[in-house]
Amino acid sequence: MPTIKFANVLLEKNPRSLSYPSLYCKAEGxxxxxxxxxxxxxxxxxxYDFSTYFNSLSVQKLQKYTRAKKFYLHLELQGAAxxxxxxxxxxxxxxPEPVGDPYKLKASDEWQTLDFELQIDSDAVIVGFEITTEGKVAIRNSYYSLDFEGDFRxxxxxxxTTTFKKESFIERNIGLVKEQILGSGDDIAKHFHMYVIDNGRTLDAEALSDDHVIVRPNQNVGGAGGFTRGMIEAMEQKPQATNILLMDDDVAVSPESIKRTYNLLRILKPQYADAMISGAMLNYEIGEDQWEDTGFMTEEGTFAPAKPPLRLTKYEDVVFNEVFKLPKAITKYNQRYAAWWYCCIPISVIKEEGLPLPVFVRCDDAEYGVRCQRELITMNGLCIWHMSFHVRYNAAVERYQTTRNTMIAQCTTGFAPHSDFMHELHNNIRLELKKFGYANAELCLDAFEDFLKGPRFISKPGVAEATFMRANKRKEQLVGFEELQRQAEDLHITGFDISQITRQLVDSDKPRTRLERLQDYATNNGQRLLKTEGEGYAVIPLLGWAYPAGVIRGKKYLIVIDWYNKKGAIRIKDAARYEEIVKRYERDLKYYRKNIDRLRAEYAAARPELTSVKYWKNYLDME
Incomplete structure (x- = not known):
């Protein structure tokens, strides 16, 4: 049987490994x-325990997805016994549980090699190893290898990767690719190309590009357009790509994850040849925490992670990550997807299913994953580190892009048919109005109305960028804390002192009685029926999905705080503006009910064009 060096024993020096070394090795020294x-x-x-997230071997999944039959460990050591x-x-x-008797090496100033077959029983989910040293020991060139049936695929x-003015991230990742992948001498180096789609046109394409790394200056067409450009480049290169890994620009990645993805592709079983490989999102700032490796669309119309949060320096969570079974609440609707912070897609699938929709940002990856309905493979060690969403909340994305794009996707390709995006629209408008977030409620209606314009509107080149820029201008504008304090004083808000505000206060709430709940529901926080001017202020978090119902009721001012970025805004209760928004929403709903059948038919009819290479080449100005 042929053998493949599947996974290097990974030790690397970067901010994540320095802060969270137990992702790699749990050491007594x-x-x-x-x-x-x-x-x-x-x-x-x-x-020195290498039974970790990066350095254990996922034998259970390898047995399921690949033709692997035997597993080996190769170590090169020098020094003490x-x-x-x-x-x-x-x-x-x-x-970690010990398996068999330990292997012993005597002290030596020469390099010694230890090779042995790993013992795998039916209970093994992952395997690893521990090295107990009697003193100083060096390790190099160590790896897991597999014997497998058949030939290499x-x-x-x-x-x-698609970027918009994220030069520091991109240039660092290009450097890692050139040094550790193209310069590795591994098989991947002979079969690898990287396309950097530069939507911001700020990179030095000539200086950064070579035969295997190509920087393409591009129109600002968002992630959807940038990744589509990458797909087209992959399909048209010589030799044509078989698989494309889509990866966000603002991430940190270990090149070893990319190498393992490539090796996994080479030994897949035939029935998984068209599977997508999904890399997990680890928290950029808390590098041991996994936020998501695949997601799904809920019945309510929201995006959600399929797994609970995991701490990957805990051995039990490393095991749990591999044995997790999707609950019926997720599997019954087949609305699962792999996000494009790290998603490897076969080119054959793209040819069969078509290209993404021209929606700029948000929902492009979820729509495509649900559309394709392929197996999603995840595995320990395949991941990136990404900034968590709560530190970069943007109403232009969450209220405009998400609202519009989910509706467009559902009508065009049948995306998430069991998700109620009208329910989500109604809930978001109601939530923003209760919190006096009138500008953000209007963004929801801007999105709804742009959806109601039909596919001809979104299909026009330049529209997706223009509408996103418009949303960013119309959203609630935040100011620095110093300016926030000045605005509060100008409004004569008594008692507000930003220097005395803490996260505890920002994130707090208080209970309501049943009568208070009924009153808030009926009056939308005193803005209809029994209208009140309100009095005083409350401090609440910026996040759109937060609903501190107890602290906001009866207030005249709500001061929203983005504590991470040290910004905020003051919202003033305005029953007249509330009424204008409600009337606008009612007009939109009337139009929606009258025209939704026609719109669904028009969007569905536009699908072949919107997902075609011909359309996208014109859209991207490639011809």
Whole structure:
């Protein structure tokens, strides 16, 4: 049987590994990089446990998705005497469990090689190893390998990333690709291209590009247009790509994740040849926390992670991440997707299903994943680190883009048929009005009305960018804390002192009686029926989905705080503006009910054109 070097034992030096070393190795002593000799030093006597998120081997999933039959560990060690113990994690393992007898090496100033077959039983979800040292030991060139049935699948691999003025992230990732993938000597280096679609046209394309890394200056067509450009480039390159990995620009990534993705593709079983591989999103600022690896659309019309949050420095969570079974609430509707912060798609699937919709940003990846209905493969060690959503909340995205794009997608390709996006629209408008977020409620209606214009509107080149820019201008504008304090004083808001505000206060709420709940429901916080001017102020979080019902009731002013970015805004209760928005919404609903059947037919009829290469080449000005 042929053998493949599947996964390197990964040790790297970056802000994530320095802050969260237990993602790589849980050590009783210091583990230091020796750059001069390209090795790592286990400096002190003790146990170095590599049964971790990055350095355990996901044997259960490899047995399911690939033709792997046997598994091996290769270690190269130098220095003091060591004992190497294989470990495994079963479904209920809270800690690594030893397997078999340890392998021992005597002290040596020469490099010693240890190769052994890993023992896999029916209970094994992941396997790993521990090294117990008697003193200083160096490690290098260590990896897991697999014996597999059949031949290697031919893979021509493309990495495509879309960027808009994120030079520091992109240039760093290009450097990592050139050094650790193209310069690695591994098989992937001979079958790899990277396309950087520069929507901001700020990168030095000539300086950054070479035979394998190509920077393409592009129109500002959002993530949807940028990734579509990457798909077209992958389909038209020579040799044609077999798989394309879509990856966000503002992420940190380990090149080892990309190498493992490539290796996985080479040994997939035939029935998984058209599967998508989904990389997890780890929190950029809390690097051990996994936020999502796949998502799904809820019945209420919201995006949600399929798994609960996990802390990947905990062994039990590393195991749980691999054995998690989707609950029936998710599987019954087949509305699951892989986000495009790290999603590898077969080119054959793109040819069969067509290209994405021209919706600029938000919902493009979810729509495409649900449309394609392919197996989604996830695996420990395949991931990126991305800024969490709560630190970059943008009403132009969440209230305009999300509202419009989910409705367009549902009508055009049948996206998420069991999700009620009209319910979500109504809920968001009601929520914003209760919190005096009139500008953001109007964004919801802008989105709804643009959807009601039909496919001819969104299909025009330039419209997606123009409407997003318009939404950013119309959304509630935040100011710095110093200006916020000045505005509060000009409005004679008694008692507000930003220097005394804490996160505890911003995120707090208080209970309501049943009568108060009924009153708030009936009056929308005193803005209809029994109207009140309100009095005093409350401090609330910026996040649109937050509803601190107890603290906002009866207030005249609501001061929204984005504590992470140290900005805020003052909302003033305005029953007249509330009434204008409600009347506008009622007019829109009347038009919607009268025309929705026609709109659904028009959007569905536009699908072949909107997802075609011909349309997109014209849209992207490629011809």
């Amino acid at each position: 210091s583990l230091l990089e020796d750059k001069e000799n390209n090795t790592w030093i286990m400096y002190d006597r003790g146990v 060591v004992s190497v113990q294989q470990t495994k994690g079963g479904v209920f393992s809270a800690h 031919p893979v021509e691999f493309v990495l495509s």
